[in-house]
Amino acid sequence: MNFPPKMVLFDCDGVVVDSERVTNQVLRDDLAARGLDLPLDEIMHLFVGGVMAGVAVEAHKRGATIPDDWLETIYPKIYTALEHTVTTIPHIEAVLDALDAANIPYAIGSNGRLEKMDLTLGRTGLLARFKNRMYSGQDCAAPKPAPDVYLKAASDAGVDPGDCVVIEDSANGARAGLAANMYTFGFTHDTNPDALAPYCDALFDDMAKLPKLLGLDL
Structure with a gap:
């Protein structure tokens, strides 16, 4: 990668x-x-x-x-x-700012319903940043741990799966990233690292660390 x-x-x-x-x-x-x-x-x-x-x-x-x-x-x-x-994960706005500054597209792929994403992202002020870039596994042939939701997001953006990074906090989600042939970071903020390690390329515990892990200049 x-x-x-x-x-x-x-x-x-x-x-x-x-x-x-x-x-x-x-x-x-x-x-x-x-x-x-x-x-x-x-x-x-x-x-x-x-x-x-x-x-x-x-x-x-x-x-x-x-x-x-x-x-x-x-x-x-x-x-x-x-x-x-509901609140935002600390430092997620800074991560999105860094991606915007680097002109790197991003999207959400969740097993939750779109109406739930509308609620949580709307309440936290992030909905506009993910407009037309939210994907639900419940609208795919199979939800996570199948890779469908991530493959759909990458396909819509015209990006090869091997050039994508997935950020996940669950074993099912990390398995989806792995199955999609995407480099997968496991976020251990509220998850036992042992549950993520078998399916992730790397683990991290603080969203403030992510821009550097992604190779972005801050």
Whole structure:
């Protein structure tokens, strides 16, 4: 991989917006009321980087009572919590500024719904920076860990996958970057490094370090 890259692809939750603990606290409380009472850290280990339909299946396997309309009830709870508490990951604006200064395009590839990205990026003032550059794995043939969402973003930008860098905070997301043949950084701000290391080319714990890792002049 030659640095700087020709494109940078970010996951959204836990990489651009600090939303993982908020979302998973809502899940923890909801699932506890349905018979699956687990600590928040275990909930995050199980579900970060997945899709909500997969959460329902896994929670049911582990003993939770999941009604047929659970997806329609859990999303509003999550969105309400995020609307009041979501913030940006520290220093992400500086990373985007550095990419803009270097004329390097960037996009978001997430397993979350586009409406969730609209909410979290809108509440944090970043929505305009990702206008027409947000991709959901739920709109692809397969979500992460399949590479589809990242390959779609690169294809739309006319950039070869091998010239792209992926920034991820989950094993599923890092596996997607790996499968897309993209250099993948694992962001360990809120993730156990051991969960990311097998699927990442490099790890880092502070977004302020990313411009230098990307080979950008500051």
